[in-house]
Amino acid sequence: MGINTEPKNYQVLFLDMNSFFASVEQQVRPELRGKPIGVAPYTGDSGCIIAASIEAKRQGVKICRIGEAKKIIPSMTILEAxxxxxxxxxxxxxKVxxxxxxxxxxxxxxxxxxxxxxxxxxxxNSIKLARKIKQTIKSEVGDYLNCSVGISTSKFLAKMAASSQKPDGLVVLNLGQLENxxxxxxxxxxxxxxxRTEAxxxxxxxxSPLDFYNCNLSYLSTTLKHAGKNWYYRLRGYEVDDFISKTKTIGHSHVLEPALxxxxxxxxxLHKLVFKAGYRLRQENYLAGGVYLTIGFSDRTxxxxxxxxxxxxxxxxxxxQKIELILKKCPWPGQPVSPSVSAGPSPDGSQGGPIYLAVGAFNLKKNKGEQISIFAEIEKRKKLATALDHINDDFGADTVISASMMQAGDSAPDRIPFGRPRYDILH
Ligand SMILES: [Mg+2]
Structure with missing residues (x-):
C-alpha cells in the first residue's frame, strides 16, 4: 500500500458507530430511547456536549455547550460521561x-x-460482510446501536463514504464516483x-473539495509541500495513511468552534484529547516519558x-495530571483563572479565548511489561488503564464500574469525550 500501488475498489471497510456514547446510554437505559439526550464530561450549563443522541441531532443539536443545547431542546436529558x-x-x-x-x-x-x-x-461480498457485521452488532452487543459503513479504496475514502450517510448507512464509494x-x-x-486548513x-x-481534487500534483507540492503531495494521492484513493503511525510522538489537536x-x-x-492520546499509547503499546501542550489564543498569542x-x-x-501541571502556568488571556468559574460566551473569540489545542506524549518507548514500579499507586493506575482497555470475558460489568469508581475517588471522574481519530493534516 502507499502511493506506489494503484488504488483499487473494495479494499477497506470502515465502520463508524453512530452517536456512540449517547447510543450506549440509551442501550443500557431503555427509558432514554427515542429521546434527545446529550453526554458531557461536566453537566453544568457551561459544560460541553461531546455526544448527542441521533434524536437530538435530528433536532439540530450537535457538539455545543449544554446551555445552548437546552435553548434548542429544553427537555433534553444531559448525562455525565x-x-x-x-x-x-x-x-x-x-469481538464481533x-x-x-x-x-x-x-x-x-x-x-x-x-x-x-x-x-x-x-x-x-463486501456489502454482505457489512450487513452481517451490522446485524451481529445489533444481535450480540446491543439492538439500539447503529453504525455507518463505508467501503472504498482506502481508509480515508471509506471513512468519507461512511460519514456520507448517517445514521445506519452503507455506502460504496468507487473510483469512478469521486468527482460526483x-x-x-x-x-x-x-x-x-x-x-485553519480550510483558510x-x-x-x-x-x-471546494472539487477544486482540491482538480489541482495538479506540482501545484499542490509547491504550495503545500509534502502535505500537498499526500493530499493529491489521498483524494485519488491511494492508501496514504498507514495503519500504524511511525511517528515518535502520539498526540491530538483540535480547533475549537467559535461557540466553544x-x-x-x-x-x-483537552480531556478528550488526552484520553484519545492515552488510548493510542496503550493500543500501540508505548510508555511515554514526556508530554506537551499547546494552546493558541484569539489574540494571536x-x-x-x-x-x-x-x-x-x-x-x-x-x-x-502532567497536563494539569503545565496548565497551571498558562496565562489564559482575558479569561478567569479558576477552572470552576464559567468564562461566559465569547462567540467570536475576541476576548482572547482559546482557539487551537494540541496535546501529546513524546519520548516514547515500547512497553515490555518489565517495569515494576515501587509505588503501588502507579501500579494501580497502570492496571486500571489496561483493564479499561482490555476488558475480557473474565471481567463483568460490575468489575469495570468499580474500577472506574476507584479512579473517581481520587479526583474527577475519568472524563472522556471522544471523537475523530488523528489523520494526517496540513502542517
Ligand atoms: Mg461515530
Missing part, C-alpha cells in the same frame, strides 16, 4: 469484528477500519481539514510547553 461503560461496549464490538476478520484496526473508540481480503474485494462525491462536500467535510487552502485558491472558545470548553476538549518526566507512564490519569 461514563468512559468505562463505553470502553466495555467498544471491546464487545471488537474479530468473528469475521483478523485484519482490522480500531481507529478510535467508535471507529474501525477493516482490510478486505481478496474474496471480499467485490460489490456483493466531492462535488457535494465542503472542504471541512474532508477528514483532516479543519478551519490555508482558500488562500491558495482552493475553495472559552476556558471551560477548552478544558473539556500561543502558550506552548512540554515537560519531560522521569517516570514513564501510559495511563490517562497520570497523563492528565
Amino acid at each position: 461514563r468512559p468505562a461503560l463505553y470502553m466495555l461496549y467498544h471491546k464487545e464490538i471488537r 469484528i474479530e468473528k469475521f476478520t483478523p485484519y482490522y484496526r480500531a481507529m478510535s473508540i467508535d471507529e474501525f477500519a477493516i482490510c478486505l481480503t481478496p474474496l471480499d474485494q467485490n460489490y456483493n 462525491f466531492y462535488a457535494k462536500l465542503k472542504l471541512t467535510d474532508l477528514t483532516g481539514v479543519n478551519f 490555508r487552502l482558500n488562500f491558495i485558491g482552493i475553495k 472558545r472559552d476556558k471551560n470548553s477548552a478544558l473539556s476538549v 500561543t502558550f506552548s510547553q512540554s515537560q519531560k518526566s522521569v517516570d514513564f507512564f501510559s495511563d490517562n490519569m497520570t497523563f492528565w
Whole structure:
C-alpha cells in the first residue's frame, strides 16, 4: 500500500458507530430511547456536549455547550460521561469484528477500519460482510446501536463514504464516483481539514473539495509541500495513511468552534484529547516519558510547553495530571483563572479565548511489561488503564464500574469525550 500501488475498489471497510456514547446510554437505559439526550464530561450549563443522541441531532443539536443545547431542546436529558461503560461496549464490538476478520484496526473508540481480503474485494461480498457485521452488532452487543459503513479504496475514502450517510448507512464509494462525491462536500467535510486548513487552502485558491481534487500534483507540492503531495494521492484513493503511525510522538489537536472558545470548553476538549492520546499509547503499546501542550489564543498569542518526566507512564490519569501541571502556568488571556468559574460566551473569540489545542506524549518507548514500579499507586493506575482497555470475558460489568469508581475517588471522574481519530493534516 502507499502511493506506489494503484488504488483499487473494495479494499477497506470502515465502520463508524453512530452517536456512540449517547447510543450506549440509551442501550443500557431503555427509558432514554427515542429521546434527545446529550453526554458531557461536566453537566453544568457551561459544560460541553461531546455526544448527542441521533434524536437530538435530528433536532439540530450537535457538539455545543449544554446551555445552548437546552435553548434548542429544553427537555433534553444531559448525562455525565461514563468512559468505562463505553470502553466495555467498544471491546464487545471488537469481538464481533474479530468473528469475521483478523485484519482490522480500531481507529478510535467508535471507529474501525477493516482490510478486505481478496474474496471480499467485490460489490456483493463486501456489502454482505457489512450487513452481517451490522446485524451481529445489533444481535450480540446491543439492538439500539447503529453504525455507518463505508467501503472504498482506502481508509480515508471509506471513512468519507461512511460519514456520507448517517445514521445506519452503507455506502460504496468507487473510483469512478469521486468527482460526483466531492462535488457535494465542503472542504471541512474532508477528514483532516479543519478551519485553519480550510483558510490555508482558500488562500491558495482552493475553495471546494472539487477544486482540491482538480489541482495538479506540482501545484499542490509547491504550495503545500509534502502535505500537498499526500493530499493529491489521498483524494485519488491511494492508501496514504498507514495503519500504524511511525511517528515518535502520539498526540491530538483540535480547533475549537467559535461557540466553544472559552476556558471551560477548552478544558473539556483537552480531556478528550488526552484520553484519545492515552488510548493510542496503550493500543500501540508505548510508555511515554514526556508530554506537551499547546494552546493558541484569539489574540494571536500561543502558550506552548512540554515537560519531560522521569517516570514513564501510559495511563490517562497520570497523563492528565502532567497536563494539569503545565496548565497551571498558562496565562489564559482575558479569561478567569479558576477552572470552576464559567468564562461566559465569547462567540467570536475576541476576548482572547482559546482557539487551537494540541496535546501529546513524546519520548516514547515500547512497553515490555518489565517495569515494576515501587509505588503501588502507579501500579494501580497502570492496571486500571489496561483493564479499561482490555476488558475480557473474565471481567463483568460490575468489575469495570468499580474500577472506574476507584479512579473517581481520587479526583474527577475519568472524563472522556471522544471523537475523530488523528489523520494526517496540513502542517
Ligand atoms: Mg461515530
